Amino acid sequence: MEFRDLHKQYEALKPEIDKGIQEVINSTSFILGKPVIELEKELAEYVGRKHCIACGNGTDALVLALKAYDVGPGDAVFTADFTYIASASCAELVGATSVFADIDLSTFNIDPVSLEKQIEKIIKEGKLRPRAIVPVDLFGQPANFEELERIAKKYGLIIVEDAAQGFGGMIGKKRACSFGDISCTSFFPAKPLGCYGDGGAIFTDDDKIAERLRSLRAGGKSPVDKYDNIEIGTNSRLDTIQAAVLLPKFHAFIDYELKNVNKVADWYTKRLKGIVITPTVLDGYLSSWAQYTILLKNKEERDSLQLKLKENGIPSMIYYPRGMHQQQAFRHLNLNDSDYPNAVEATKRCLSLPMHPYMMEEDIEYICSVILKEIK
Ligand SMILES: *Cc1c(COP(=O)(O)O)cnc(C)c1O
Numbered sequence: 001m002e003f004r005d006l007h008k009q010y011e012a013l014k015p016e017i018d019k020g021i022q023e024v025i026n027s028t029s030f031i032l033g034k035p036v037i038e039l040e041k042e043l044a045e046y047v048g049r050k051h052c053i054a055c056g057n058g059t060d061a062l063v064l065a066l067k068a069y070d071v072g073p074g075d076a077v078f079t080a081d082f083t084y085i086a087s088a089s090c091a092e093l094v095g096a097t098s099v100f101a102d103i104d105l106s107t108f109n110i111d112p113v114s115l116e117k118q119i120e121k122i123i124k125e126g127k128l129r130p131r132a133i134v135p136v137d138l139f140g141q142p143a144n145f146e147e148l149e150r151i152a153k154k155y156g157l158i159i160v161e162d163a164a165q166g167f168g169g170m171i172g173k174k175r176a177c178s179f180g181d182i183s184c185t186s187f188f189p190a191k192p193l194g195c196y197g198d199g200g201a202i203f204t205d206d207d208k209i210a211e212r213l214r215s216l217r218a219g220g221k222s223p224v225d226k227y228d229n230i231e232i233g234t235n236s237r238l239d240t241i242q243a244a245v246l247l248p249k250f251h252a253f254i255d256y257e258l259k260n261v262n263k264v265a266d267w268y269t270k271r272l273k274g275i276v277i278t279p280t281v282l283d284g285y286l287s288s289w290a291q292y293t294i295l296l297k298n299k300e301e302r303d304s305l306q307l308k309l310k311e312n313g314i315p316s317m318i319y320y321p322r323g324m325h326q327q328q329a330f331r332h333l334n335l336n337d338s339d340y341p342n343a344v345e346a347t348k349r350c351l352s353l354p355m356h357p358y359m360m361e362e363d364i365e366y367i368c369s370v371i372l373k374e375i376k
Pocket of ligand 1: 057058059060083084086087136162164165185186187188198199200
């Protein structure tokens with residue numbers, strides 16, 4: 001059994017993916033070719049934004065988004081303590097300072113109360129200017145954008161949605177990648193919509209920001225003369241071959257994959273509810289299930305269950321074993337566990353189970369039978 005079975009997906013989509021790749025090779029239009037333009041158009045339409053700017057990976061997407069708003073030295077950028085490093089490193093990479101807030105243990109997403117406390121603390125210290133929030137749609141469920149928008153407005157902050165794991169998720173009728181001022185996603189192979197290498201995208205409704213991003217991802221080139229650079233940019237474009245892989249995968253995602261992962265999540269929850277703490281999806285929210293993450297009673301129970309699953313041929317992952325405040329890269333900040341009680345709990349008790357749209361109910365039945373035998 002695989003944690004995220006990319007072979008099964010390839011088998012289902014092989015003719016289209018192979019044809020797409022071959023066409024790119026025939027065209028020799030390897031950089032920003034037609035499939036990239038087509039993908040940008042389709043993705044923007046799907047998520048409900050005016051512009052999509054494809055780029056090299058999700059980390060670059062976040063960095064470019066912050067750059068496009070001139071976030072830099074002296075600015076505080078707030079994000080969740082429990083996430084993948086890029087949600088926090090993006091601020092540091094533009095010279096700003098990353099500030100962490102605790103999470104809500106039921107959704108694993110940033111806790112608005114802790115966030116507001118951290119903002120107030122930064123204001124009181126008076127050294128940094130609160131500038132942006134980078135909320136993460138962790139494990140596929142959008143962050144609490146209603147509350148976050150209220151806080152952003154109150155303190156005059158911009159919101160950069162980190163939807164690297166959230167593509168496809170919804171709140172009401174609104175899709176992930178359309179929340180806040182600007183949104184970023186990743187096409188890393190294991191994400192809800194993944195390519196065959198690195199890839200990412202930025203979404204915005206702002207024409208000027210979109211134009212600036214198209215320049216920034218291509219060395220800072222002028223839109224009219226590519227050898228006249230209007231500012232210092234980077235090189236971060238999506239390969240045409242990756243766009244050709246993503247197009248059929250995106251169509252499968254909207255046709256049935258998003259529905260299927262929700263079915264798989266229901267199969268898990270039906271069997272595990274009351275035995276372990278199953279993931280909470282808030283009323284009116286839809287998750288794209290980047291991960292199906294349960295909580296055990298304590299670290300001992302989590303670790304022994306992971307071992308038992310492994311003995312039975314079932315892969316599982318600990319997303320994440322450390323909070324941002326516990327990373328070596330942020331050791332100089334001298335942050336305390338006591339400010340991040342929920343994130344610390346999550347690191348000790350979380351376990352992510354195999355999850356992908358091609359799982360069968362028998363797979364879930366088998367995984368859950370091992371869990372039920374182990375947890376009393
Ligand atoms: C994967 C991920 C990223 C970064 O994406 P890459 O394409 O790997 O650079 C950013 N934020 C979160 C929450 C992620 O899971």
